[in-house]
Amino acid sequence: xxxxxxxxxxxxxxxxxxxxxxxxxxxxxxxxxxxxxxxxxxxxxxxxxxxxxxxxxxxxxxxxxxxxxxxxxxxxxxxxxxxxxxxxxxxxxxxxxxxxxxxxxxxxxxxxxxxxxxxxxxxxxxxxxxxxx
Amino acid sequence: xxxxxxxxxxxxxxxxxxxxxxxxxxxxxxxxxxxxxxxxxxxxxxxxxxxxxxxxxxxxxxxxxxxxxxxxxxxxxxxxxxxxxxxxxxxxxx
Numbered sequence: 593x594x595x596x597x598x599x600x601x602x603x604x605x606x607x608x609x610x611x612x613x614x615x616x617x618x619x620x621x622x623x624x625x626x627x628x629x630x631x632x633x634x635x636x637x638x639x640x641x642x643x644x645x646x647x648x649x650x651x652x653x654x655x656x657x658x659x660x661x662x663x664x665x666x667x668x669x670x671x672x673x674x675x676x677x678x679x680x681x682x683x684x685x686x687x688x689x690x691x692x693x694x695x696x697x698x699x700x701x702x703x704x705x706x707x708x709x710x711x712x713x714x715x716x717x718x719x720x721x722x723x724x725x
Numbered sequence: 726x727x728x729x730x731x732x733x734x735x736x737x738x739x740x741x742x743x744x745x746x747x748x749x750x751x752x753x754x755x756x757x758x759x760x761x762x763x764x765x766x767x768x769x770x771x772x773x774x775x776x777x778x779x780x781x782x783x784x785x786x787x788x789x790x791x792x793x794x795x796x797x798x799x800x801x802x803x804x805x806x807x808x809x810x811x812x813x814x815x816x817x818x819x
Contacts, residue, residue, distance in 0.1 A: 604760065605753075605756035605757050605759070605760050606756065623757075627757075627760050627761055630761055631761070637816070638800075638816055641816055645784075645786070645796075653786075653788050653789070653794070654789075656788075656804075656812075657788070657789055657790070660746060660747055660811070660812070661747055663747075663748070663757055664746055664747025664748040664749075664754070665747060667747075667748045667749040667750075667753040667754075667757070668749050670749075671749070673749065681747075684747075
């Protein structure tokens, strides 16, 4: 018989305490950090959004897609339902170049921590999903 | 987060406007975007505003993977894919 450790952690979006595995708890805590860094970067986010509005594909749009991809994948790491194609999710998440984002965000220093938090979440989610393959 | 009771039919109706996108369920997507963009409004108010977003007079911008970003002058925006909401929020301009 194996005894699995359970950890109590506040869910970042449900606003209540949930009991999950240590790996899931780490992901939930990281999602909370991503949301917090997103909120704290608001003035620079608005500046970047305004600057990129007239461009066909702006840096902000790419960041938004990166966020959606990683946060969406993270939502598959809770509960018992497994992702139907974890390989595809890992491939899609890793298609985004974090170092490239950081280089292009030189003039927006408050957005760099946000990108880093997303990269950390991607790493945790990748590790979790790789166990399902 | 304690929410006032909402008839189940209304909740389902509001949720029907949302696309799960990369998320496990549409509800997971709504909760995540509400945390990011919802500011001080309740989840139901956020969903009602998103569902009531008027595309008229909104500037359109195509995004990757068939999504479109609609944005109004007051900074209110909505990202839609195949007619369903992917994200909604308000960015007040500097």
